Amino acid sequence: MYSVAVMPVLIAAGWRLQQGLVVRVDQLLLFLLAAVLLLAWENLANDVFDAETGVDLEGKPHSVVNLTGRRDRVAALANGVLLLGLLLMALVAFRSDAAVLALVLACCGIGYVYQGPPFRLGYRGLGEPLCWLAFGPLATAAAVMALAPEGTAQVPWRAALELGSGPALATTLVLFCSHFHQVEEDAAHGKRSPVVRMGTGPAAALVPWFVAGCLAFEWAPVLVGHWPLTALLGGLGLPAGQALIRLLREHHREPERIVGSKFLALRFQALNGLGLALGLALGPLLQR
Template sequence: MPSPASEPQVVASLHADPAQRRRLWKAAIKWPMYSVAVMPVLLAAGWRAGQALPVRVDQLVLFLLAAVLLLAWENLANDVFDADTGVDTQGKPHSVVNLTGRRDRVALLANGALLLGLLLMALVALRSSAAVIALVLACCGIGYAYQGPPLRLGYRGLGEPLCWVAFGPLATAAALLALAPVGEGGVPWQAALELGSGPALATTLVLFCSHFHQVEEDAAHGKRSPVVRLGTGRAAALIPWFVALTLAFEWAPVLVGQWPLTALLGAIGLPPAQALIRLLRQHHREPDRIVGSKFLALRFQALNGLGLALGLALGRWLG
């Protein structure tokens, strides 16, 4: 049953008209968000293809499925934990807990996604390296520490650096190992840092932008996100730096000759990034107008990452 703190929002979500409920469920599923889950392994595949190294397609498919399931766990568990703290009471009618009114069933579904995702990752590790499951477990531990009791590090403003670590060097190293032949070598930390740093910063930007429209609700429930701490004006001023540093991490290997010029294809993500910068610079104080800012950040993340992966792969033939 829903917790008392979330009950008003649960009632509103349950009694919405059918068209509105369809919109709420679409928002709850968050299918565009899964680009952040699949990007590390797509980047790893593009990098290996560009280096004329073999890419194990069966491992790629298994890793993709497992990553989607693990992000589904993260999203569902976040709804469950936020229902416990009451932070979703006012501003999130599309929370799965609010839509179903059943915290217990959502928690069960989240744990099922976690178990299945880890089983698939264990299979990937069995067919490549035991380090894969160790790295993925570290990512899951970070995901829990971000949202789960007793740590709830996201409530202390630490979600963004944790996000970068999980989706950057850890997930990228796991993906590189998963796609490599058995016994190719140890954990490729240098390649993972070079390949994952920029795209992970774009992923972190998605999380950062998700706070702008709910500053008052977060502050009222003790969630000290970076946007709550900085204020929307100063936080909006950081968006160009996120974009610039993402591209700097990705273009530096091109400038020193380690990556081909085609890796600059990551710049196809710039149009939504520019739209995001303008939106938050002009309307950061208007929650209703910036509620979709995280989806502009997500478009930047997806296009940037796909462009980089494709550019790395094409460099072998066009370089």
């Protein structure tokens, strides 16, 4: 699951190399560690909050709360991981720009309103757009600023949107696919995910658009000359995307057959993001 946490900063590093700019390796490593810790908080807190509503009792056997039976200890662990992650991100911001911490705090706030009371916006079907916003422009802007050795006059929104829109759509696809196998459980506990609202058939028909939209966002800068041809390596995730499309098209009514669909989505997300980051970093080789 943690490929979604590390991707914004890896892509930002590839972009800086493509631009001929310096990448601060120490900041890269600190950002990676902090991002993993913050996603660990998000996942643990999600288990804690979902345990309150009972939505995970049957549909999510790998929930840490279900595995341990100790909601209180999982909550304490989640808070400790959050504190450590924010302390590391504060160090990253201290060594770069205060806006880095502000952007990351915004991501954490989105993570809380997605799952935590009294908001629980994920239960209202708003999880996917919130996911795109957090893992797209916000996290990518923070990563770009964190890796820069020079002071940044303002938040690089344009670069963050160009870099982060496609990979964030792939991350959003992971969340979207996590709903397919537990539609009945979600509906019974008041979780109105997009798949619950639309039904598995129409929702499965959207998956090709997620994949195509992700690649369109990433390949458009190549077509207009902003990125090198090597950025097309983001297409490495396409076989996994095609396998995911086939699986959900043929078996969307069979929860036991599609329980692993989010892991296919993760494979697409990871290979796509790593391919894009590598492709951007290799860009200068074409200019020699």
